[in-house]
Amino acid sequence: MSSPPSPSPTRWFKALRRTRLGEPCLKTNALETVELLKRARAAFQAGRTLKESFRLAQLEAILRMLTEHECDFVDALGRDLHKPRFETVLSELMPVKNEALYAINNLRKWMEPQRVEKNLATTLDDSLVVSEPLGVVLVVGAWYSPAQLCLVPLVGAIAAGNCAILNPSEHCSHTAELLHRLVPSYLDNECFHVILAGVTDLAEVVEMKFDHVFFTGNREDGIRVAQAAAPLLTPVTLVLSGKNPCYVDQQCDINTTARRIAWARFQNAGQSMVAPDYVLCHEEAKSRLFQALRCCMLQFYGTDPRESSSFGRMVNLENFNRTRDLLLRSGKAAVGGQSNEAEKYIAPTVLMEVVASDPIMQQDVLGPVLPILTVCSVDEAIAFINQREKPLCVYAYSSNSKVISRLMSETSSGSFCSNDSILQSLMVVLPSGGVGSSGMGSYHGRYSFDTFSHKKPCLLRSTRIECVTYLRYPPFEERNLSLMTWASSLSQRSQGWCQIL
Known part of the structure; x- marks a missing residue:
């Protein structure tokens, strides 16, 4: 593999902006990042990550890191997002632990070559598919779930035998x-590293040439990452936020529906992709849904959610101002609507009288607002959804199986x-990702x-x-062509084999 290009003298990675004044600035400059990339690439080329025992050891180290430093993660996420311990453990730490355990339990089977069915022409040969690691991968996490969205992809990268560089939000x-402090203490210091770069610097990081880029975040940043990766032919995985529709049918358990929607919309103060x-x-369920939502929000957060230990805050003033602006310019706040800039607090809010042209229907909602x-x-709901970009998730609540x-x-x-x-996005047995936009x-x-x-497809032939x-060899004869055509043709019941004699 070729060495990564030398960085140009730019202003990037000068420092991370802090959400609180008076804190020391962390910084990762370009030369440091290039050096980390060189070390990871050298480790990969030396075959350091290939053995099953190495991969298992790193996965077990992630489990130890999360277990031994659970309180540190709870504290960090509490300071960043005012996230309750309950939410941190269930939505940040447990998904990573489950991913690691699932990989540990299945790694040997995943690493085995997949043998394909033989045909007449390959009776004496071996046809198989080998899973080989890509190399050094870049994992870019998002602030919605800053631990989970970094570490879950890292588990997959380790299991597949790659070196990785993490860039948390x-x-x-x-x-x-x-993460910058703990990862070097638990994982191999040559293979796995953490850099601290801002979203505006991502394109220049990607241009350093990785073997895969895994990005989670908004569409605008995802587009910039893809554009930076394209000239280098670097493959990318993009998990992007979007406007996820939720259809509520007139035939449903309205109280359960309200509880589950409210829990999903307002956990982490609505900051979820x-x-x-x-x-x-x-229309027949509208008034019942509204009343049920109001009741369950009272049960969840009390009469003043600002005082509730179960409700979070906006990650920064930028997202606070953006969400509050969307709220004020769209529909009518039937429940909630209060805000406090000093605390970056927006109350869990239900917006009624919303129309498709409202600003909140034109942008992703990353706050505790439910239009x-x-x-x-159901026909109108389906048409409404299909007239817009393909979302990351579609939800449907109904007791009618035909509607679902x-x-x-x-x-x-x-x-x-x-x-x-x-x-569905937390289950290790189901794929998680987007489609289209x-x-x-x-x-x-x-x-x-x-x-x-x-x-990698592998055909191990005999002579x-x-x-x-x-x-198949020249000089070509019509009789040989007939035989080759017969041997290579697929029948209607064929399993897809192309016989090359």
Whole structure:
């Protein structure tokens, strides 16, 4: 593999911006990043990551890191996002632990060559697909779930036998610092590194030439990453935020529906790329849904959510101002709507009387605001969804299986879940990723292993049947062509083999 290009003298990586004044600035300059990349590439080329025992040891180290420093992660995420311990453990740490455990339990099977069915022409040969690691990969995390969105892809990269460089989000500075400190203490110091770069610097990082870039974040930054990777032919996985629709049918358990939607929309103060972004509610269920939402929000957060220990805050003033602006210029706040700039607090809010042209329907909602629109039928809901960009998730709540089936089959999205929200994105046995404008590629479990692997087809032939294969050699004769055509043609019941004698 060629060495990464030398960095040009630019201003990037001068320092991470801090959300609190008076804190020391961390910085990773270009030369340091290039040096880390060289060390990782040298380790990979030396075959350091290839053995199953090495991969298992690194995966077990991640488990130890999360277990031994659970309190540190709770503290860091509490400082960055005012995230309750309950949410940190369940939505940040447990998904990573489950990914690591699943990889440990299945790694040997994943690493085995996949043998394909033989045909007459390959009876004496071996046809198999070998999973080989890509090399040195870059994992760029997002601030919505700053630990999970860095470490879950890292598990897949390690399982597949790669070296990796992590770039946690600058907006969650305490979590980024923690990863910067802990990863070198637990994982191999030559193979795995953490850099601290801002989103404006990502293009220049990508141009250093990695073997794969895994990015989670918004579409604008994802486009810049893809554009920087394209001239180098660097493959990318993009998991991008989007406007996730949630259809509520008139036939549903309205109280359970309200609880599950409210939990998904307002956990982490609404800062989630997989939460329901807006509700398309059947007109016959609208008033019942609103009353149920109001009741369960009171149960969740009390009369003043600002005082609740179960409700978070905006990550920074930029997202606070953006969310508050969308709230004030769209629909009518039927529940909530209060805000406090000093605390970066926006109350969990339900917006009624929202129309498709409102500003909040034109941008992703990354805050505790739930717009509700009314539709007259499932047909109208499907049409509404299909008139827009393909979302990362589609949710549907109904006790009518035909309604669920229609939403699942007649819309396109990165994932689909009926009668609940978010859970499909946390399951290690299901792929997670986008489609169209919501991203490309997938991860979780075996899908992560495959994302960070090259599937190399291998045909191991023998020289013992040259008495047959001579038919393909010049000088060409019509009789030989007939025999070759017969041997190479596929029948209707063929398994897809192309016989080359």
